[in-house]
Amino acid sequence: MAVCCDLEVDVNGEETFMVDKKIIASYCGRLSKLFGKSTGSARNLKVIFNDFPGGAESFELMSRFCYNNSRTVINPSNISLLYSAAQFMEMNISVSGTHNLLEETGKSLEEMKYWTWSELLTTTKKCQDLLPFPNSTGILEKCVDSLIGRITTSGEPSPCPSTSSPDSSGARLSCDTRSTESLKNSFSRATWWFDDLLFLSTNLVGMVIEPMVSKKFDHAIISRFLFHYQKSKCYTGTSDDKRKAVETVIDLLCILDWNSVSFKSLFGILRVALNCNIRKCSRTKLESMIGSQMDQATLDNLLIPSPHGMNYSYNVNLVLRFLKAFLHGGISLVSPIQLRKVASLMDLYIAEVAPDPCLKPYKFLALAMALPDSARESYDGIYRATDMYLEVHTGLSEEEKMKICCPLNYEKLSAEACLHLYQNNTFPSKSAVQALLSQQAKLKRLLKATDKTKCYTDSSSGETGNKGKKKENSQQIVLFARKLDLPTDNNDKIRAHLKGMQWRVTELERVCMKMQAPMTKIMNSRVSRHSSSRSLPRLCS
Helix, strand or coil, X not given: CCCCCCEEEEEXXXXXXXXXXXXXXXXXXXHHHHHHHCCCCCCCEEXXXXXXXXXXXXXXXXXXXXXXXXXXXXXXXXXXXXXXXHHHCCCCCCCCCCCCHHHHHHHHHHCHHHCCHHHHHHHHHHHHHHXXXXXXXXXXXXXXXXXXXXXXXXXXXXXXXCCXXXXXXXXXXXXXXXXXXXXXXXXXXXXXXXXXXXXXXXXXXXXXXXXXXXXXXXXXXXXXXXXXXXXXXXXXXXXXXXXXXXXXXXXXXXXXXXXXXXXHHHHHHHHHHCCCCCCHHHHHHHHHHHHHCHHHCCHHHHCCECCCCCXXXXXXXHHHHHHHHHCCCCHHHCCHHHHHHHHHHHHHHHHHHCCCCCCCHHHHHHHHCCCCHHHCCCCHHHXXXXXXXXXXXXXXXXXXXXXXXXXXXXXXCCHHHHHHHHCCCCCCHHHHHHHHHHHHHHHHHHHHHHHXXXXXXXXXXXXXXXXXXXXXXXXXXXXXXXXXXXXXXXXXXXXXXXXXXXXXXXXXXXXXXXXXXXXXXXXXXXXXXXXXXXXXXXXXX
């Protein structure tokens, strides 16, 4: 058959082909329709394609199929190009009883389940190169489904069988060794596919991860892959590639169970994200994930330098956002242990940033008041941080100093901290007065509790040997019941009274501790004597 080159085809501006119009059009429905609409017998026609999937390589493979009487070799390295070209050119026309290209490639795709892992990777890479051309996603979805199927169905090595024989120590030792190796193999088996999928683009990695999540694949393994993927892309890519990779990984991590995501790795990706200017929505997701696990953070994690152009040393705003995320669900959803761990961490952090001369008072207050009062059993840490802040910021007025002292709960200060406050001229005098009033209230509560104890012990007057000691303690306690008259004309007098008050509180605590031992003896003796009786001890009204 004589072959003429009467059709010029420009493929995406890459290359121009001279082909036989009759041969090509007999297999391609798209060209057949196009030429069927043309009038006359014009020669030297030219067709321009701007969106031909696979470009010149794909068009050449398709042309060979047409010129070889619908015969060509279809394999994993070219099936994506042939399939996409067949769809694009509408090659569902069979000539002289032969199969059409769309049908042939479809049959080959049905055999994908028998392909090797490397063949699947080859086809997936070719499909990725076809994007974003239309009609290329069908085969891509098939490849992705096959990849996920291979990953999710890969078996784990069997655990070492247990041995219960009493004389099988050697066997147990051998089993322990095999168990260690089994764990190593198990981890290796779970992550064997990590490096193979690093070629995935940021557009394609989501097509792989999201179905894995829906299939209940281990979220911890998925998160490890995502961190591995992000490090690889950031190591070799441009700044724009880094930004896209970080945003994609954050978005995918967010759909996982956050408890399965490595907290240390989250801070690693945070440091990269801070330099990439990622989208605000991705940044918020990352901060929420970190904040939800704030109780696992260390001081070094939080000491992040402030953004460029800011005067203060550390990124205080970022830490405040972490705390907001930590308390996002409400205080009732946070366990007391988690809350106290975060409070202890924040005390260390506030003490670290307090000496910064550029730290504004409202930022210091925001840090000190970010957590509820119930988070701290002691406010000594906040007191020390406040002391450091006031020592550095000497230009504050008395009113500003009082605002800085607002977060302090004086009733939760230790005796040592109160004594230091009384002698500390850096603090405003009013704060010393507030400390005095809080200590006085604490004293009254102690006296009330002690009176109840005394009343109960008086009801046991028959217990000889302890009565004299109880009266002695009672008389000693009365010493602290005096009401203090606070002079307001002289700060030195106030501080003198404060010292006296602190001495009284300390002495009262000592007396209460002293009474604890005899009280225990009395209780034990009464229980032993009345063990046969169901009557309860008489309490004072």
